[in-house]
Amino acid sequence: MPEGVSGRRVGSSAPLASTTLVIVGHGSHHDARSATPVYAHADTLRDRDVFADVRTALWKEAPSPRSVLRTVETDNAIVVPLFIAAGYFTKEVIPRELGLGGQSTPDVDGTVRYASPVGTHDAVTDVIVERAGRVAGDRHLGDDLGLAIVAHGTERNENSAAAARAHAARIRDWDRFDEVRALYLDESPSVGTLTDHFATDEVVLVPLFVAEGRHVRADVPAAAGLAEGSGDYAVPTDVDGRRVWYAGPVGTDPRLADVIVERASEAAAGTDNGSDRALAPSTDRHASSANGRRDSSEMNRRDSTADGALGFRAAAREPTTRSGRTFLRWIEAGRRGTEAGAASRRSPPSASDPEKPRATANARRTRSGGRVMRTWGELQVAGSTLADGSRTYELRHEADRGATPAALDRLDRLRDLRDRVRVDEQGEFRPLRSAPTLPTGWYCPGLDGATLVRAVETVYPATIADWAREREGSLDVTNFRATADRQTGIYDRVAALDRSAVDAVVRTCCVDDACLKRRRWEYDDGEAVDVPRVNGSFPCHEPCSMVLERARESVVDGAPVEGADAPNWDDATSDDVDRSSSRGDDR
Ligand code: SF4
Structure with missing residues (x-):
């Protein structure tokens, strides 16, 4: 059983083992780093194997909160918002976009629990103190040192500042610093008047933000007088006769993964204190969907390769969702061998798929060991048969269809694939995953059917679920x-x-x-x-x-x-x- 950063034992992990964790963050149209903590904590928790599966969703990127639940393969899901405050996003935007308020068609045939935000957890107080000690070079925190917890804040929403105030109050009680203040970018007391709030010779600033985004890199240092404009700054820096230290944002701390588990455990056990909840402890939803439920045998078959080695084939797995199985059948009905090389990426594998009548003949070729190929966006999917008779798949950019493996980078983990396709050929951030700017030069070999579906959804999130719904005539279109x-x-x-x-x-x-x-x-x-x-x-x-x-x-x-x-x-x-x-x- 995992132990939280605050030293408490987290709730029973048994329900979590059959549950999908969905970590929802903000993301950005401009800065790839905004989503980095979401992905980092998701990777950590996948490695720990606490949950049946770990998914991510981003307000500004794909998959969106609107789409992520339709990719969930388990009966139960717990959504944990990786946000700092119990405010506008966590109380209104994210629940609305997830469809938890009943405003839209449910996407899973099971139970979805919505947890409190990570940033309001008491354990984050420990992270703030540790970050302050680390940057100031004194883990025991000596005399004459002030602590400024800097959050966004806004006078238009009182909850925005509440988390910083609560953490500051707790730290004050511990008597670890001579002075502790909560300061804000967008409300009073302002970080722009930092030195007015401290009598100590030294002050350490800890940004209460999730990501190392523009606020943390530029806005807070500029407002605090550490830097002019968005320029560079040294740590520590003298500001009005005081030595000011600047720590990293709390959201990137690895221990936030423990806090996410604690939030999920609270939601699973129904022990959330409810003081900052956006919704009732659980939202049971029952509706038909293209996703479908896993059967119990599939549920018990843990996804050991969900984000591990792509080529791991100890037990070749088939997709566990109906949409995934439909996709795999469509792949197997694809053009044989190199014929697919001539296929346009615009070939629409829709309900009117012109290749559908040939599926039986193609399937026969597949059973005899034939090689099949399909294009999906800018991806080329190739299927072939191993010596033991099982099917194996390879993924690459369609422009690399003639390249030898030696000429391409082999990607063996989904997280490596994700990081590769988040930027284009020139290394520029691709906030729109469906933009025709997929980078070339890589390949993912040795995929079983289930991992192929995960890999394709890593490149083009939630596209298989939507495509399958369209094929069966149940795509929910919102104008x-x-x-x-x-x-x-x-x-x-x-x-x-x-x-x-x-x-x-x-x-x-x-x-x-x-x-x-x-x-x-x-x-x-x-x-x-x-x-x-x-x-x-x-x-x-x-x-x-x-x-x-x-x-x-x-x-x-x-x-x-x-x-x-x-x-x-x-x-x-x-x-x-x-x-x-x-x-x-x-x-
Ligand atoms: S078709 Fe338009 S709305 Fe849809 S993902 Fe592309 S850019 Fe966005």
Whole structure:
């Protein structure tokens, strides 16, 4: 049984072993580092084998909270928000996007529990103190040292500042520092008047943020007087006659993985104190879905390769979801041998799949040991038969179809594949996973059926589940108007866009050179977007966060110029800080 960072034993791990943990974070359209703590803690917990499976979702990236539950393979899921405060995101945005409030069609046929945010846990207080001691070079924390816990805060939402205040109060009680203050970027008391709040000669700043993003790298140091603008700074730095130390954000601390387990255990046991919960302890949901349940034998077969060695084949596994099995059958019905090399990535494997009538003949070839190939977006999937008769699969960029293994980087873990495809050929961040910018030069060999599905979903999150739903006629499509109407904060203004403005957004975002998904959503019921759909491999069932961002920009800055270049998301003007939100920021 794991032990939490605060020294307490966490709840029974037995229910967790049959549960999928979903870690939800903020993410970014501009900075790959925003999601790093989410992935790092997920990797740690996969290695520990505490949960049946560990999934991640991001507000600004894929898979979104809207999509992640449809990829869950177990009956039970626990969602833990990797956010700092019990505020706007954790109480409103994330539950709404997960569909936990009953506003949308449930995505799993089982139980989903929603935990309290990580940042409000008492154990984070220990992390703050340890971080302060480490950066100041004194783990025992001597005299004449002040501690400033710096959080985002906003005067528009009282909960945003509450976590920092609570941690500061606890540390004050411990009498470890001469002075302890909670300071904020966006409300009083401000980190901009840092030295006014301390009489000590030395002050250590600990940023109460999840990620090493722009706030931590630039905004806090600039406001505290450590750096001019977004320039470099030394640690420690003299500020108004005081020596100021600056620690890393708490969210990147490895012990946050323990806090995530504790939050999940609380939710599983129903022992969450409820003081900062967004929802009732559990939300039972029963609805048909393309996902389907694992049977009990599959449930007991732990996913030892879920994110471990891709080529591990001690027990070749088949996909455990109906959508995964459908996908594998479709792969096996693919073109034989090198014929697939001529297949266009635009070949739509949809309900009207032109290859479907040939499935029986192709399956016969497969059983006789034939090699099959398919393209999926920019991926090439190849299947072949091993000497023991089992099927094995390989994944690579379709542009590398003729490359020898020696010419490619072999990726043996899903996390290596994930990190590789988060950036393009030039190493630039790819916030839109379905952008036609997948890097070349790698391959993943020796995949069994289950791991192939996981690998494809690592490159193109949630696409198999949506594609399978489309094939069986159950894809849930949400049009622009319905998506816009549920938005809050800085995105509520997108509801003001009329159809012609949305047409312009679609012309810049949902087109061949910007996205490989096939848009299925329209402006509204009975009012289509006046832009032809691209012939993408997999469907897009609702406007993504990128389109909402471009829509928001068009409200603020005017409609996009028709025929403009595909959007460069790295240059987008959006402020991830959400400073203009009327609800605040609880990252
Ligand atoms: S909304 Fe448009 S850009 Fe976003 S995933 Fe769908 S098709 Fe692609």
